[in-house]
Amino acid sequence: MAINAYTQKETSKGNESENRSNGIDAFFSPDSFSKLSSIMNNKTVMSGSYLFWEGEAADHLYYVKKGRVKLTKTTDSGNKMTLYLHHAGDLFGQMDPFQTNTQTFNAEVIEDAEFGIIEQKDLELLLWQHRDLAIAFMKWMGVMHRMTQSKFRDLMLYGKTGALCSLLIRLCNSYGVQQGNMIRIDKKMNNSEMAEMIGATRESVNRLLNDMRKEDVISIEHGTIFVKDVAYLRQICKCENCPLEVCRV
Structure with a gap:
């Protein structure tokens, strides 16, 4: 987690x-x-x-x-x-x-x-x-x-939204680089790849990411995701503070 x-x-x-x-x-x-x-x-x-x-x-x-x-x-x-x-x-x-x-x-x-x-x-x-x-x-x-x-x-307990939030944090842990108040995820993943990782459809991931952009939780520039509010992601996926070796993709 x-x-x-x-x-x-x-x-x-x-x-x-x-x-x-x-x-x-x-x-x-x-x-x-x-x-x-x-x-x-x-x-x-x-x-x-x-x-x-x-x-x-x-x-x-x-x-x-x-x-x-x-x-x-x-x-x-x-x-x-x-x-x-x-x-x-x-x-x-x-x-x-x-x-x-x-x-x-x-x-x-x-x-x-x-x-x-x-x-x-x-x-x-x-x-x-x-x-x-x-x-x-x-x-x-x-x-x-x-x-x-x-x-x-x-995947089982907190729905597609929770699974996507957890995936974003795992990506931050594995590929994230601090950039000001944001974390830049250096590995680019399209919506189909992300959907494959959480058992969802590409359309569902697209909608969820758009909702997070409207809430100013993330931003996406030229296919690169910037995480602005990690606390929001942790709240949605009910973070259990697992060690870094566990919380990764």
Whole structure:
């Protein structure tokens, strides 16, 4: 859910250590990350390709070295929902060590990307050998589950308006840059993309954004959203002050 610490530095396009400061650095120390890096296999994937599909074996983790990927879920009616957007510095995957699992999302690469891929058998051996890494990994898994729960909470409890307000705050946390009294969301998203993330129609998102503009909560210039009143957004989505690691897209 949304939190009061909603601004970040601009997304890093520099070296890997800078990327980690916006991703898994909150969970893994440099030493633990070095252990993970030692078992990663590099893979380059072009935009428009898929890393995996729903229903496939979930036996890998993916560390994003550069690029972006979105995780989507297809509903029974055939509609697609975007649940996560991952960028450089993120670690993702539904692999549960020491048991068999299947993917419940599709992973679509939306910007040419490079990944460090961790195989389940290699990770299990590493966790057996290093207790500190195992503890860090458990913390990371816990936050990932909490993030999923908070997103489903947004979608189910406070309607499309609450879900959109929460999405805007998550975008501020992930891509926001302070600009005077406003927060500029540096990642441009069209109304169809936003609708896909909250389970709404493009027309509904367009109407809700127009209502927020009339209330002077946001402004939109050349496709860039500026958030003027975060307190309003937090009130509508019943903010629970979740940590930054949870309140993100």
